[in-house]
Amino acid sequence: MRNLNILVVDDDPVTRKLIEKKLAPAGFSITLAENGRRALEHMGRELFDVVITDLMMPGEPDGIGVLKAARKKSGYTEVLLLTGHASVDTAVEAMKAGAADYLQKPVNFHELMIRLDRIAEYKNLSKTALDLREAMDVTECAAAETIQELELRAAVLQDVLHKIGETLRQTDLAPDQRLAMVESHLSAAFTEVS
Amino acid sequence: MKKITPEEIRQLSRYIYDVSGIALDQSKAYLFETRLGPLVEAHGLADYAELCRKARTGPGKQLENEIVDAISTNETLFFRDNGPFELLRNKILPDLIDARSARASKILPVSLRIWSAACSTGQEVYSVAIVLKELLQQDLNRYRIKLLGTDISDAAIAQASRGTYGKFEIERGLPRDKLVKYFRPAGAGWKIKDDLRAMATFRKLNLMLPFGALGKFDIVFCRNVAIYFTPQDRKKLFERLAGVLAPDGYLIIGATESLTGVCPRFTPRRHLRSIYYQLNTAPKNELRKSIAHRTGRRVSLTA
Numbered sequence: 001m002r003n004l005n006i007l008v009v010d011d012d013p014v015t016r017k018l019i020e021k022k023l024a025p026a027g028f029s030i031t032l033a034e035n036g037r038r039a040l041e042h043m044g045r046e047l048f049d050v051v052i053t054d055l056m057m058p059g060e061p062d063g064i065g066v067l068k069a070a071r072k073k074s075g076y077t078e079v080l081l082l083t084g085h086a087s088v089d090t091a092v093e094a095m096k097a098g099a100a101d102y103l104q105k106p107v108n109f110h111e112l113m114i115r116l117d118r119i120a121e122y123k124n125l126s127k128t129a130l131d132l133r134e135a136m137d138v139t140e141c142a143a144a145e146t147i148q149e150l151e152l153r154a155a156v157l158q159d160v161l162h163k164i165g166e167t168l169r170q171t172d173l174a175p176d177q178r179l180a181m182v183e184s185h186l187s188a189a190f191t192e193v194s
Numbered sequence: 195m196k197k198i199t200p201e202e203i204r205q206l207s208r209y210i211y212d213v214s215g216i217a218l219d220q221s222k223a224y225l226f227e228t229r230l231g232p233l234v235e236a237h238g239l240a241d242y243a244e245l246c247r248k249a250r251t252g253p254g255k256q257l258e259n260e261i262v263d264a265i266s267t268n269e270t271l272f273f274r275d276n277g278p279f280e281l282l283r284n285k286i287l288p289d290l291i292d293a294r295s296a297r298a299s300k301i302l303p304v305s306l307r308i309w310s311a312a313c314s315t316g317q318e319v320y321s322v323a324i325v326l327k328e329l330l331q332q333d334l335n336r337y338r339i340k341l342l343g344t345d346i347s348d349a350a351i352a353q354a355s356r357g358t359y360g361k362f363e364i365e366r367g368l369p370r371d372k373l374v375k376y377f378r379p380a381g382a383g384w385k386i387k388d389d390l391r392a393m394a395t396f397r398k399l400n401l402m403l404p405f406g407a408l409g410k411f412d413i414v415f416c417r418n419v420a421i422y423f424t425p426q427d428r429k430k431l432f433e434r435l436a437g438v439l440a441p442d443g444y445l446i447i448g449a450t451e452s453l454t455g456v457c458p459r460f461t462p463r464r465h466l467r468s469i470y471y472q473l474n475t476a477p478k479n480e481l482r483k484s485i486a487h488r489t490g491r492r493v494s495l496t497a
């Protein structure tokens with residue numbers, strides 16, 4: 001499965017580090033940001049599959065701000081929100097603003113993995129579907145060219161076999177004469193196909 | 195999704211051709227939009243022209259890599275087309291091992307190098323590894339067999355290297371018995387087992403650039419990649435592949451491809467219903483020469 005490129009935004013260094021420690025060994029590539037401003041900087045430089053952001057952060061933009069910025073930029077990036085108990089209502093509001101999902105703190109990593117695996121599978125499938133269509137187009141074109149080329153050669157070979165057959169049946173000619181004719185048929189065919 | 199203009203297609207296809215050899219034309223507008231649109235948005239760029247400009251002027255290769263990852267078609271599956279893997283099992287490996295065993299000694303074991311020249315996410319390489327394992331079984335470690343997988347896409351190589359596959363990737367082409375034997379569950383998907391993983395090396399490589407430094411290979415798989423190139427580049431690629439193939443080596447190409455009329459250095463050969471290619475041993479118009487030779491002699495005899 002494809003690697004997800006993930007941006008983790010949280011003002012709490014412990015949460016940040018913990019998420020990194022759990023996700024990096026699972027093969028996800030992780031970038032950390034300590035506030036909304038840094039998050040936007042990273043998002044301007046790199047395409048993330050997923051942004052995991054704390055909802056309540058001091059300063060501007062907060063989690064909702066990061067979510068909105070991500071949504072405004074592209075439909076490609078999925079946003080997961082981390083919320084404290086108290087802010088579940090806000091989280092539900094945030095879902096309406098386009099978050100993929102939310103998780104309550106402290107983070108249950110098993111749950112987080114399930115969410116990420118689901119996103120990875122989905123992203124994988126949409127890439128596969130696109131690739132399948134393009135691969136079919138290109139393969140079909142290439143196959144058509146190949147078939148045409150081979151048909152052409154088959155026709156030339158058929159033709160030369162036919163001529164050789166006729167030459168061999170001309171029993172009134174001397175063997176050497178027939179051999180010379182066979183050679184000339186063959187050499188004409190070789191020139192035509194190469 | 196942002197619309198792309200014909201002029202932007204011209205610029206971007208030129209750029210993509212320059213960095214990858216992949217040939218795209220005006221008919222592929224949807225491809226640019228669906229694959230590069232997210233990049234334009236994510237980087238906060240005004241349009242596709244700016245994406246192209248930014249990618250060309252750097253700094254660094256980040257954007258170039260993102261574009262190549264997005265535009266390359268990584269479609270692949272385990273045991274794709276089946277034929278080549280049967281060929282490997284029943285003909286190529288036994289023949290090569292026989293030939294090499296004659297030359298091998300106690301100190302220098304039989305060694306084989308196998309290259310998947312556009313391995314995408316690794317399914318082709320691991321399919322070969324499974325064939326090797328099943329054919330040679332416990333004798334496998336008596337041989338020095340190295341598999342190399344290369345591709346131009348970082349993301350594809352990263353996945354190949356991890357050897358992890360989701361449910362849908364696994365379901366395409368991999369029989370259940372092989373799945374449980376050679377993979378272990380990992381997260382929501384599966385991961386290739388360590389002994390098979392250890393047989394392979396993966397690295398990024400653009401086939402448009404020189405690859406002679408890789409050395410010689412006994413078997414080269416170059417399947418379903420040349421079809422993305424121009425006819426001229428296809429020709430050049432196979433010419434260069436001829437240069438890295440051992441004199442008795444084997445080249446395997448895609449099921450819908452043919453080297454007839456593309457590269458005269460290879461002769462197609464057939465085993466049952468499968469085609470493979472080997473280097474010409476004799477000059478290319480061997481038949482024609484021998485006939486000329488024989489007629490010449492006859493003529494001189496009667497004279």
Ligand SMILES: C[S@@+](CC[C@H](N)C(=O)[O-])C[C@H]1O[C@@H](n2cnc3c(N)ncnc32)[C@H](O)[C@@H]1O
Nearest residue numbers: 214266268270312314346347400401417418419
């Ligand atoms: C359709 S896949 C084929 C995979 C596998 N060989 C198979 O047949 O299933 C084509 C692969 O070629 C790679 N590719 C395209 N241009 C390339 C280049 N210039 N150098 C190396 N790989 C390239 C793509 O990244 C993609 O993974």
